[in-house]
Amino acid sequence: xxxxxxxxxxxxxxxxxAAPASDDHTDAPPRPPFAHASEAEMARILDxxxxxxxxxxxxxxxxxxxxxxxxxSFSPDFYLPDLGLYLEMTTLRQRLVRKKNxxxxxxxxxxxxxxxxxxxxxxxxxxxxxxxxxxxxDALSGTPxxxxxxxxxxxxxxxxxxxxxxxxxxxxxxxxxPASEARR
Amino acid sequence: xxxxxxxxxxVGEVLLSEDEIQARVTELGRQVSADYxxxxxxxxxxxxxxxxFMADLMRAITxxxxxxxxxxxxxxxxxxxxxxxxxxxxxxxxSIQGEDVLIVEDIIDTGLTLNYLxxxxxxxxxxxxxICTLLDKPARRLVDIPVDYTGFTIPDQFVVGYGLDYGExxxxxxxxxxxxxxxxxxxx
Numbered sequence: 001x002x003x004x005x006x007x008x009x010x011x012x013x014x015x016x017x018a019a020p021a022s023d024d025h026t027d028a029p030p031r032p033p034f035a036h037a038s039e040a041e042m043a044r045i046l047d048x049x050x051x052x053x054x055x056x057x058x059x060x061x062x063x064x065x066x067x068x069x070x071x072x073s074f075s076p077d078f079y080l081p082d083l084g085l086y087l088e089m090t091t092l093r094q095r096l097v098r099k100k101n102x103x104x105x106x107x108x109x110x111x112x113x114x115x116x117x118x119x120x121x122x123x124x125x126x127x128x129x130x131x132x133x134x135x136x137x138d139a140l141s142g143t144p145x146x147x148x149x150x151x152x153x154x155x156x157x158x159x160x161x162x163x164x165x166x167x168x169x170x171x172x173x174x175x176x177x178p179a180s181e182a183r184r
Numbered sequence: 185x186x187x188x189x190x191x192x193x194x195v196g197e198v199l200l201s202e203d204e205i206q207a208r209v210t211e212l213g214r215q216v217s218a219d220y221x222x223x224x225x226x227x228x229x230x231x232x233x234x235x236x237f238m239a240d241l242m243r244a245i246t247x248x249x250x251x252x253x254x255x256x257x258x259x260x261x262x263x264x265x266x267x268x269x270x271x272x273x274x275x276x277x278x279s280i281q282g283e284d285v286l287i288v289e290d291i292i293d294t295g296l297t298l299n300y301l302x303x304x305x306x307x308x309x310x311x312x313x314x315i316c317t318l319l320d321k322p323a324r325r326l327v328d329i330p331v332d333y334t335g336f337t338i339p340d341q342f343v344v345g346y347g348l349d350y351g352e353x354x355x356x357x358x359x360x361x362x363x364x365x366x367x368x369x370x371x372x
Contacts, residue, residue, distance in 0.1 A: 052270065083326075127294070130260075130293070
């Protein structure tokens with residue numbers, strides 16, 4: 001479904017199988033259905049550095065109507081439990097980023113103890129440059145809807161304040177094979 | 185991009201001159217020497233980028249030092265494709281159990297590599313474990329890591345030189361500079 005506050009397409013849980021893992025480990029947990037390829041790439045980076053993560057584990061209400069119903073909410077893309085940090089990624093156009101910034105400010109006002117980092121398109125680009133994967137950014141930038149093609153939409157549903165997600169993945173702790181790739 | 189002259193031409197702005205770097209490294213050496221006065225220190229350099237900084241810093245430190253080298257795989261290369269996990273490519277040559285250890289880094293940005301390294305080295309039971317980085321790019325930080333010694337805090341720009349590379353080049357520049365965007369916009 002499309003988030004009415006940002007225009008960003010953000011689908012929910014999918015009934016079908018999760019996207020395949022990035023490698024051939026058979027004991028790896030299933031991947032959640034990421035909303036965007038940049039999120040999948042971030043998950044691979046976090047896995048690589050053995051940083052545990054959860055995908056969209058909570059939804060935070062940020063606006064209510066006079067009747068007390070939640071009319072706007074925010075679901076950060078990642079939660080890094082070992083770091084106590086929420087991570088929200090966006091590759092959106094600047095106009096939409098402003099709306100996301102506004103939501104983030106509201107989130108911080110209402111939940112001041114929450115640690116949230118907004119990862120902008122320029123941050124993702126810098127990360128990919130560092131890792132020599134700049135071509136990936138060009139492939140992802142400006143993709144309409146910001147949605148991976150293998151993800152199915154779920155029926156529209158109201159926000160679920162602070163509800164734990166059923167989509168959860170943590171980093172793998174498998175023994176790696178030898179390689180020759182060195183860090184910078 | 186085949187010789188040093190061309191490499192310098194790829195740098196759009198000199199962020200830190202050779203003199204500025206040397207002056208700051210000398211200061212850091214004094215500070216480290218004062219903090220570890222009367223003790224022996226093990227410097228652990230994280231390859232490859234920290235090599236020039238390590239070479240200069242160790243000579244600016246006046247307390248007895250041992251040195252060791254580590255190399256950690258980086259995301260995005262062959263290692264990523266084959267395993268998907270970070271690994272130690274070059275481990276310490278000697279035990280650091282009970283030693284005062286100072287990790288010497290060229291740059292800290294996301295903190296992901298250093299976070300991994302810290303966890304790894306803590307498991308080797310050093311008496312103390314601190315961090316010294318030449319460059320800190322806090323705008324990029326994902327993992328909050330307390331840095332004990334920082335040479336320079338720099339803006340969010342892609343820098344090369346004094347050990348820092350792009351495509352394994354530019355490490356031999358004597359200064360730190362901002363790479364012109366058109367250099368990395370070109371196909372590698």
